[in-house]
Amino acid sequence: MAAERRVWTVGEVNRYIRGIMEDDFLLSDISVQGELSNVKYHSSGHIYFTLKEKDSCISAVMFAGDAAGLTFRLEAGDKVVLKGRISVYEKAGAYQIYVKSVKAAGMGELYRKFEELKAELSEMGMFDEMYKKPIPLYSGRLGVVTSPTGAAVRDIINVAKRRNPYIEIILYPALVQGEGAADSIARGIKALEKEDPDVIIIGRGGGSIEDLWAFNEEKVARAVFDCSIPVISGTGHETDFTIADLVADLRAPTPSAAAELAVFDLRAFDDKLESLGERLRSLMDSRIFRYREGAREFKARLEVRSPSSRLRLQKESLRRYKESLISAMMGILRDRTAKRGIYAEKLSALSPLNTLSRGYTFTETREGRPLKSIEDIETGEEISIYLKDGRIFAHVDRKEKISFG
Numbered sequence: 001m002a003a004e005r006r007v008w009t010v011g012e013v014n015r016y017i018r019g020i021m022e023d024d025f026l027l028s029d030i031s032v033q034g035e036l037s038n039v040k041y042h043s044s045g046h047i048y049f050t051l052k053e054k055d056s057c058i059s060a061v062m063f064a065g066d067a068a069g070l071t072f073r074l075e076a077g078d079k080v081v082l083k084g085r086i087s088v089y090e091k092a093g094a095y096q097i098y099v100k101s102v103k104a105a106g107m108g109e110l111y112r113k114f115e116e117l118k119a120e121l122s123e124m125g126m127f128d129e130m131y132k133k134p135i136p137l138y139s140g141r142l143g144v145v146t147s148p149t150g151a152a153v154r155d156i157i158n159v160a161k162r163r164n165p166y167i168e169i170i171l172y173p174a175l176v177q178g179e180g181a182a183d184s185i186a187r188g189i190k191a192l193e194k195e196d197p198d199v200i201i202i203g204r205g206g207g208s209i210e211d212l213w214a215f216n217e218e219k220v221a222r223a224v225f226d227c228s229i230p231v232i233s234g235t236g237h238e239t240d241f242t243i244a245d246l247v248a249d250l251r252a253p254t255p256s257a258a259a260e261l262a263v264f265d266l267r268a269f270d271d272k273l274e275s276l277g278e279r280l281r282s283l284m285d286s287r288i289f290r291y292r293e294g295a296r297e298f299k300a301r302l303e304v305r306s307p308s309s310r311l312r313l314q315k316e317s318l319r320r321y322k323e324s325l326i327s328a329m330m331g332i333l334r335d336r337t338a339k340r341g342i343y344a345e346k347l348s349a350l351s352p353l354n355t356l357s358r359g360y361t362f363t364e365t366r367e368g369r370p371l372k373s374i375e376d377i378e379t380g381e382e383i384s385i386y387l388k389d390g391r392i393f394a395h396v397d398r399k400e401k402i403s404f405g
């Protein structure tokens with residue numbers, strides 16, 4: 001009976017292969033030339049990237065201790081010579097080169113093409129501001145040229161609808177990577193131009209220079225430049241830059257940012273409008289209150305100066321004068337009455353009638369002259385004698401002079 005063959009675990013297989021590779025003299029200290037791609041600087045200080053050539057690539061990592069000795073920043077498209085060792089990363093079961101040092105070896109082919117086309121189109125004036133069309137502030141129809149399945153289209157739709165729920169979005173599903181992508185994007189721009197949207201967004205998510213290369217093709221640049229509709233380019237991440245970004249009427253750092261630039265924020269506008277409305281109502285209420293107070297003050301001043309008010313005041317003044325006059329007259333009357341009483345008493349005391357009431361008489365001649373002396377009358381003449389209750393007519397029979405003093 002044949003003996004059972006040993007069954008290995010995945011970890012054992014990876015460790016075995018790792019041991020073989022690390023024991024290999026060539027792989028333990030090797031220099032490899034290629035073009036950098038997908039360069040990522042980690043917060044730990046490590047650098048992860050891919051070294052590639054036309055038909056092949058290898059993953060690479062440069063740990064923080066070795067990266068500290070770099071004299072330049074690694075960028076996608078740079079052509080370099082790496083020195084290090086090749087081994088297996090057991091956890092992923094993938095082999096990679098652990099880089100000890102990096103030496104520049106010239107410009108990468110794609111980067112060279114990028115710079116050549118950039119210089120050519122710049123010389124033609126395709127990047128000039130004078131050709132940039134203004135982006136409309138209020139867009140009702142939005143054209144989008146991108147992959148129908150990528151994250152970029154979802155981000156654009158979500159942002160656009162959040163800013164304006166009523167926006168009409170016309171999507172042209174295009175290839176954004178690989179063979180035929182540039183033709184697809186150019187066709188999409190021309191197709192959407194016929195739909196007459198207010199603005200067109202072209203873009204995709206981030207990636208390597210190879211992933212974004214369709215947006216560096218001249219046919220895409222010319223389609224953007226020739227488009228009569230304003231075009232916003234939102235390609236890759238903020239650090240990614242393409243020829244399409246330079247030709248477009250406006251460049252956005254990401255697809256989401258492109259949607260923000262293309263679509264007016266209606267909800268924020270509504271909120272601001274409501275806030276302004278509240279402020280306006282408050283200002284109007286305050287101003288109306290001030291005007292009402294002013295009107296009341298003017299009304300009061302007018303009432304004071306009006307004929308009816310003046311007549312009322314004159315009547316009031318006349319009433320006070322009348323009351324004062326009556327009071328003064330009553331005072332005078334009381335004073336005169338009192339004086340009259342005094343005068344009456346004095347007259348009463350001096351009145352002959354009062355004297356007569358006490359038993360005295362008053363005598364006068366027939367002619368009505370009062371008799372003050374016996375010399376004023378002769379015997380035989382008629383006289384009148386007044387008493388308190390009447391008069392007596394008599395004749396003087398005789399007269400006799402008497403001295404009382």
